[in-house]
Amino acid sequence: MIHTPYLLFLGDAPDHLAAKVAQGIRDWNPDAARGQFRLPGCGADMGLPDMTLEQAKAAGVKTIVVGVANRGGVISPAWKAVLKQGIEMGFDVAAGLHNLLRHEPDLAAAAQANGRTLHDVRVPTDTYPIADGKRRTGKRCLAIGTDCSVGKMYTGLAMDAEMRARGLKSTFRPTGQTGILITGNGVPLDAVVADFMAGAVEWLTPDNDADHWDHIEGQGSLFHVSFSGVTMALIHGGQPDAMVMCHEPSRTHMRGLPDYDLPTLEVLRDTALPLARIANPKARITGVSINTKAYGEDEAKRYLEEVEARIGLPTVDPYRMGAARLVDALNAI
Amino acid sequence: MIHTPYLLFLGDAPDHLAAKVAQGIRDWNPDAARGQFRLPGCGADMGLPDMTLEQAKAAGVKTIVVGVANRGGVISPAWKAVLKQGIEMGFDVAAGLHNLLRHEPDLAAAAQANGRTLHDVRVPTDTYPIADGKRRTGKRCLAIGTDCSVGKMYTGLAMDAEMRARGLKSTFRPTGQTGILITGNGVPLDAVVADFMAGAVEWLTPDNDADHWDHIEGQGSLFHVSFSGVTMALIHGGQPDAMVMCHEPSRTHMRGLPDYDLPTLEVLRDTALPLARIANPKARITGVSINTKAYGEDEAKRYLEEVEARIGLPTVDPYRMGAARLVDALNAI
Numbered sequence: 001m002i003h004t005p006y007l008l009f010l011g012d013a014p015d016h017l018a019a020k021v022a023q024g025i026r027d028w029n030p031d032a033a034r035g036q037f038r039l040p041g042c043g044a045d046m047g048l049p050d051m052t053l054e055q056a057k058a059a060g061v062k063t064i065v066v067g068v069a070n071r072g073g074v075i076s077p078a079w080k081a082v083l084k085q086g087i088e089m090g091f092d093v094a095a096g097l098h099n100l101l102r103h104e105p106d107l108a109a110a111a112q113a114n115g116r117t118l119h120d121v122r123v124p125t126d127t128y129p130i131a132d133g134k135r136r137t138g139k140r141c142l143a144i145g146t147d148c149s150v151g152k153m154y155t156g157l158a159m160d161a162e163m164r165a166r167g168l169k170s171t172f173r174p175t176g177q178t179g180i181l182i183t184g185n186g187v188p189l190d191a192v193v194a195d196f197m198a199g200a201v202e203w204l205t206p207d208n209d210a211d212h213w214d215h216i217e218g219q220g221s222l223f224h225v226s227f228s229g230v231t232m233a234l235i236h237g238g239q240p241d242a243m244v245m246c247h248e249p250s251r252t253h254m255r256g257l258p259d260y261d262l263p264t265l266e267v268l269r270d271t272a273l274p275l276a277r278i279a280n281p282k283a284r285i286t287g288v289s290i291n292t293k294a295y296g297e298d299e300a301k302r303y304l305e306e307v308e309a310r311i312g313l314p315t316v317d318p319y320r321m322g323a324a325r326l327v328d329a330l331n332a333i
Numbered sequence: 334m335i336h337t338p339y340l341l342f343l344g345d346a347p348d349h350l351a352a353k354v355a356q357g358i359r360d361w362n363p364d365a366a367r368g369q370f371r372l373p374g375c376g377a378d379m380g381l382p383d384m385t386l387e388q389a390k391a392a393g394v395k396t397i398v399v400g401v402a403n404r405g406g407v408i409s410p411a412w413k414a415v416l417k418q419g420i421e422m423g424f425d426v427a428a429g430l431h432n433l434l435r436h437e438p439d440l441a442a443a444a445q446a447n448g449r450t451l452h453d454v455r456v457p458t459d460t461y462p463i464a465d466g467k468r469r470t471g472k473r474c475l476a477i478g479t480d481c482s483v484g485k486m487y488t489g490l491a492m493d494a495e496m497r498a499r500g501l502k503s504t505f506r507p508t509g510q511t512g513i514l515i516t517g518n519g520v521p522l523d524a525v526v527a528d529f530m531a532g533a534v535e536w537l538t539p540d541n542d543a544d545h546w547d548h549i550e551g552q553g554s555l556f557h558v559s560f561s562g563v564t565m566a567l568i569h570g571g572q573p574d575a576m577v578m579c580h581e582p583s584r585t586h587m588r589g590l591p592d593y594d595l596p597t598l599e600v601l602r603d604t605a606l607p608l609a610r611i612a613n614p615k616a617r618i619t620g621v622s623i624n625t626k627a628y629g630e631d632e633a634k635r636y637l638e639e640v641e642a643r644i645g646l647p648t649v650d651p652y653r654m655g656a657a658r659l660v661d662a663l664n665a666i
Contacts, residue, residue, distance in 0.1 A: 225569035233562030
């Protein structure tokens with residue numbers, strides 16, 4: 001559990017794209033994003049108050065979150081000077097960097113000396129059980145994709161936000177680093193040992209109120225041969241009552257696999273549904289989420305209408321039009 | 334790589350079942366099993382020469398393999414006295430125990446002092462890549478199961494042995510601890526980090542001669558919700574040209590999951606084949622391997638005939654009648 005509120009450390013991010021983790025936190029957990037810290041030369045701006053560490057302390061910030069990717073796998077001296085001072089002032093530090101905070105001797109020593117915690121969210125911190133497959137109370141929705149990086153996290157976050165805005169019981173359950181930094185907890189599933197993947201997903205989505213929905217962040221794709229095992233564990237560990245299919249229509253091949261074509265939504269549906277029903281016989285597919293960023297407004301509208309007619313399920317781009325229709329479909333279950 | 338030949342350490346195994354790892358090595362790599370070492374009270378016997386450590390040394394043994402399960406997760410002082418002496422005499426030691434050899438300070442110190450290696454085959458020793466999905470030369474056969482522990486390893490070992498007996502090019506590729514101890518190498522797939530599972534299987538089954546077959550040890554089942562992600566990674570990382578379906582007909586439910594029924598062989602076929610064809614469009618199912626241990630001779634024969642008529646593929650119990658027909662089916666591809 002990463003303590004909120006956060007100070008978003010943007011460092012010397014050359015541009016906005018380099019700070020997309022910070023943007024995710026800003027968009028999806030605005031209550032937690034109390035301020036931003038920028039070094040000279042920073043080209044990113046979250047539109048949050050720029051704060052010194054002293055101001056962040058006064059504003060009640062508990063954790064400095066590194067919201068920027070580091071270049072060349074090196075945590076620079078300029079970054080470290082700020083983070084170390086922050087630790088000495090009583091902040092925890094959280095990051096999803098490939099090279100770990102805990103492997104930096106000076107940061108580790110400062111955390112040790114000051115009783116602070118370094119959260120490396122790429123590394124599992126909990127011990128997960130082997131999945132037992134027992135049916136759990138409460139309801140679960142899992143985003144599945146025709147490919148990796150087609151908008152599964154965004155879809156889950158948008159559905160969760162929409163449900164909470166309606167006063168419905170809902171929790172987003174992150175399975176990747178950005179999601180974990182957004183909510184402050186979760187399972188970095190791609191770093192979990194194989195035998196415990198499904199058990200970790202069960203652990204992440206425990207018994208809950210009958211009318212509560214978990215929105216489980218999807219990973220990979222059944223059709224992406226590098227990561228399909230992780231997707232399978234999400235489908236069987238998550239026991240989803242509902243699945244939303246996510247797709248990005250401008251892809252010409254599977255991400256990183258030039259020889260692999262994307263499946264159609266029909267093939268994804270017909271593959272995922274029988275597999276999901278092994279763990280939850282009531283599983284169904286309730287909607288389609290399309291990332292239409294490659295299309296203009298009219299073209300996007302036409303594409304969504306065409307898919308909705310073909311698949312027969314509510315089809316939206318939640319970035320353009322919100323997730324209301326996807327949530328309506330869950331409530332109809 | 335674990336160096337052969339082996340001295341099989343049976344310790345104080347109360348009975349034969351406790352020494353089933355040793356039995357696997359004895360059955361499937363008899364050239365490697367040079368002798369056995371038994372402590373007072375040992376109730377297991379591999380029918381190998383009983384050797385002192387000195388005799389094993391003289392016989393050219395390179396590695397002492399712990400072929401017995403330890404009770405209560407403790408490596409007893411009696412075991413350790415032998416293993417430590419062996420290390421000091423220049424043997425490596427290999428084991429698949431839950432508690433690791435390397436975590437025993439006296440064994441670790443002895444290995445360090447004498448330049449010997451402790452092989453804990455439950456722990457991955459190699460760094461695996463992320464799978465790239467590229468088609469590899471050579472052919473691959475994967476055993477898939479309706480459930481866990483239905484005879485997948487046995488089937489692969491039997492097919493490999495049959496092919497080698499015929500002078501065909503063939504390698505068994507272990508993915509579990511017993512298989513690794515049998516052949517001396519492999520990938521302990523259930524202990525690999527999620528992101529690298531499929532890549533580990535690609536690594537294990539690299540480019541080979543066009544007429545060479547890898548027999549990949551299967552793990553779990555697509556229908557076993559605790560481990561289906563591991564199975565999925567084997568299907569996509571292994572890119573099997575052929576799959577053999579394995580089944581144990583006396584099961585009343587999935588192993589360890591009392592609420593889950595086993596799939597039929599037809600459902601397994603119809604689920605696995607489209608998934609396998611994502612990675613290898615030429616994938617096919619070539620045979621059925623049934624563990625008929627619960628049946629008498631006549632009953633087994635009738636059952637096999639019935640399945641063969643139903644599924645339309647060579648159906649054998651390789652333990653009772655060998656794997657010749659399964660190999661014939663591969664050669665027909």
